[in-house]
Amino acid sequence: MIKPEELVFGLDSFGDIPQDENGKSFTQAEAIRQVVKEAKMADELGIDVIALGEHHRADYAISSPDTVLAAIASITKKITLATGVTVLSSDDPVRVYERFATLEAISRGRAEAVLGRGSFTESFPLFGYDLQNYDVLFEEKLNLYSKLLEEKPVTWEGTTRAALKDADVFPKTDNGKIATRIAVGGSPESVVRTARYGFPLTLAIIGGSPERFNAYIELYKKAAAKFEQPAYPIAVHSHGVIADTDEEAIELGWNHIRASFVRIGQDRGWTPMSREQYEGEVQNGSFYVGSPETVAKRIARMIKTLGIGRFELVYGAGGLSANARERTIELYATKIIPKVRELLSEG
Amino acid sequence: MVKKIGILGAGKLGMVLGQLASRAGYQVYIAGSGSPEKIALTVEVLLPSAKALTAKEVIEKTDTLILALPLGKYQTLSAEQLAGKLVIDAMNYWWEVDGQRPELTDVSSSSSELVQNYLKKSIVVKAFNHMGYHNLYDEAKSKGQKKRKAIAIVGNNKDAVQKVAAIVDDFGFDPLDGGNLSQGIRMEPGSPVFGANLGYDELRTALASFETTKRGIEAKSAGNLAMK
Numbered sequence: 196m197i198k199p200e201e202l203v204f205g206l207d208s209f210g211d212i213p214q215d216e217n218g219k220s221f222t223q224a225e226a227i228r229q230v231v232k233e234a235k236m237a238d239e240l241g242i243d244v245i246a247l248g249e250h251h252r253a254d255y256a257i258s259s260p261d262t263v264l265a266a267i268a269s270i271t272k273k274i275t276l277a278t279g280v281t282v283l284s285s286d287d288p289v290r291v292y293e294r295f296a297t298l299e300a301i302s303r304g305r306a307e308a309v310l311g312r313g314s315f316t317e318s319f320p321l322f323g324y325d326l327q328n329y330d331v332l333f334e335e336k337l338n339l340y341s342k343l344l345e346e347k348p349v350t351w352e353g354t355t356r357a358a359l360k361d362a363d364v365f366p367k368t369d370n371g372k373i374a375t376r377i378a379v380g381g382s383p384e385s386v387v388r389t390a391r392y393g394f395p396l397t398l399a400i401i402g403g404s405p406e407r408f409n410a411y412i413e414l415y416k417k418a419a420a421k422f423e424q425p426a427y428p429i430a431v432h433s434h435g436v437i438a439d440t441d442e443e444a445i446e447l448g449w450n451h452i453r454a455s456f457v458r459i460g461q462d463r464g465w466t467p468m469s470r471e472q473y474e475g476e477v478q479n480g481s482f483y484v485g486s487p488e489t490v491a492k493r494i495a496r497m498i499k500t501l502g503i504g505r506f507e508l509v510y511g512a513g514g515l516s517a518n519a520r521e522r523t524i525e526l527y528a529t530k531i532i533p534k535v536r537e538l539l540s541e542g
Numbered sequence: 543m544v545k546k547i548g549i550l551g552a553g554k555l556g557m558v559l560g561q562l563a564s565r566a567g568y569q570v571y572i573a574g575s576g577s578p579e580k581i582a583l584t585v586e587v588l589l590p591s592a593k594a595l596t597a598k599e600v601i602e603k604t605d606t607l608i609l610a611l612p613l614g615k616y617q618t619l620s621a622e623q624l625a626g627k628l629v630i631d632a633m634n635y636w637w638e639v640d641g642q643r644p645e646l647t648d649v650s651s652s653s654s655e656l657v658q659n660y661l662k663k664s665i666v667v668k669a670f671n672h673m674g675y676h677n678l679y680d681e682a683k684s685k686g687q688k689k690r691k692a693i694a695i696v697g698n699n700k701d702a703v704q705k706v707a708a709i710v711d712d713f714g715f716d717p718l719d720g721g722n723l724s725q726g727i728r729m730e731p732g733s734p735v736f737g738a739n740l741g742y743d744e745l746r747t748a749l750a751s752f753e754t755t756k757r758g759i760e761a762k763s764a765g766n767l768a769m770k
Binding site for chain 1: 584
């Protein structure tokens with residue numbers, strides 16, 4: 196178990212489009228500037244990590260998270276600048292290295308690449324990749340990326356991009372290595388791969404009881420031991436909204452988190468989430484929705500159950516207003532994080 | 543005698559169904575898309591009492607198998623090896639994994655009928671496809687417990703449907719006989735029951751309400767919704 200004072204707390208956004216008080220949506224450009232503003236706020240409030248996820252669809256404004264992070268880097272001091280995720284399968288590992296090494300330079304060592312296959316697939320046709328190669332794309336690109344991380348000339352050959360021969364890639368970083376994690380959504384194969392490459396693991400838990408993931412954490416540890424790689428503390432990423440009262444937060448979550456799940460689910464043929472399913476997620480599942488008191492207890496219990504080292508709250512899903520988003524961040528930083536540490540030190 | 547079940551597919555769904563089977567006391571045999579070594583560690587941790595084998599070996603070991611591979615890959619199964627077996631189809635068309643495959647969403651037949659048509663000498667029954675895997679894991683409740691959720695089963699062979707009903711019950715859900723295999727279209731992505739998490743009566747109502755949906759109306763006019 197990680198010591199409570201060493202736990203890492205983050206905020207994650209995909210650049211959802213907020214609404215103003217009259218229900219009018221921000222433009223996508225405004226939505227991006229809102230995230231920059233929130234990240235500055237998070238830094239000032241002492242939150243450890245801001246993670247921005249790459250998407251290529253109308254409901255999210257962030258398609259180039261590292262560009263947004265570069266802007267954030269210039270107006271913040273301590274906060275770690277992470278993605279969540281960078282869709283490596285449809286990206287180029289050399290470019291990914293170059294962009295993060297640049298961010299690392301601008302931010303004086305605060306960049307963190309969080310790589311994944313992504314939970315959406317829009318990027319595949321957009322960049323000319325075939326979804327049928329989903330697995331081989333990620334495996335090969337992760338292989339190349341992990342070589343590039345050593346910051347020495349690379350010789351590499353595969354089927355998904357041009358081969359490299361003694362290719363040296365720049366800029367080099369001051370610390371010699373870009374912090375990198377792999378985020379997975381619960382595919383056992385992805386968990387094992389993360390351990391095989393010796394990367395820290397982030398679990399995106401977007402539904403159901405967190406306890407279900409204990410076995411996956413065990414799998415990560417066992418796989419790391421088998422491949423003689425270190426097993427790093429696990430991070431969990433889950434949705435939430437925090438308000439002054441449980442009632443207010445539950446209503447906001449229903450109108451926005453649930454609404455965004457319904458909208459996304461439609462494309463995949465899911466029937467809309469029922470009130471019962473929603474309340475199940477709020478009470479025992481993976482939506483951290485409520486007053487600071489309620490949410491702190493739930494986060495503390497989840498951290499204890501899973502023995503993780505880092506929690507990232509996905510805030511502002513759906514059209515949650517800018518005010519409500521900022522209130523979530525403020526309550527998370529000033530009330531919930533200290534309370535979670537306190538609850539965990541009481542044992 | 544210990545009940546046995548085979549699972550073809552070792553992804554999220556295969557693992558959860560394997561866990562439900564193990565919890566219910568079944569001896570589970572499981573195969574992924576590659577060699578057993580590839581999934582050995584995963585199985586050791588997630589399904590400690592199960593045996594990871596090749597697909598061929600899993601099929602030889604058991605008379606009842608669950609298909610939990612991506613639907614788009616059903617033609618990689620060996621119809622010969624599966625001849626005479628009871629095959630539970632838990633697969634769904636998922637365009638993001640399967641690619642654009644119009645034949646898999648065609649309203650004139652349910653996807654399980656395509657599978658049956660391919661596995662000519664097997665008895666195909668559709669079940670466990672319409673509930674999300676985290677709900678399957680969280681909602682399984684032993685017999686007699688209150689607020690149990692239900693799983694719909696469709697198939698043309700009534701003895702086979704009975705057998706699958708017993709498995710559904712063992713795994714922790716109330717079985718609901720939804721009619722012939724053609725009725726499986728009521729349980730596919732886009733239907734009111736898909737991703738819902740319902741008790742027996744609500745599930746029955748939701749299956750019936752498919753007829754009022756856009757896809758339901760299309761299926762009806764294609765002559766694919768006649769009950770039994």
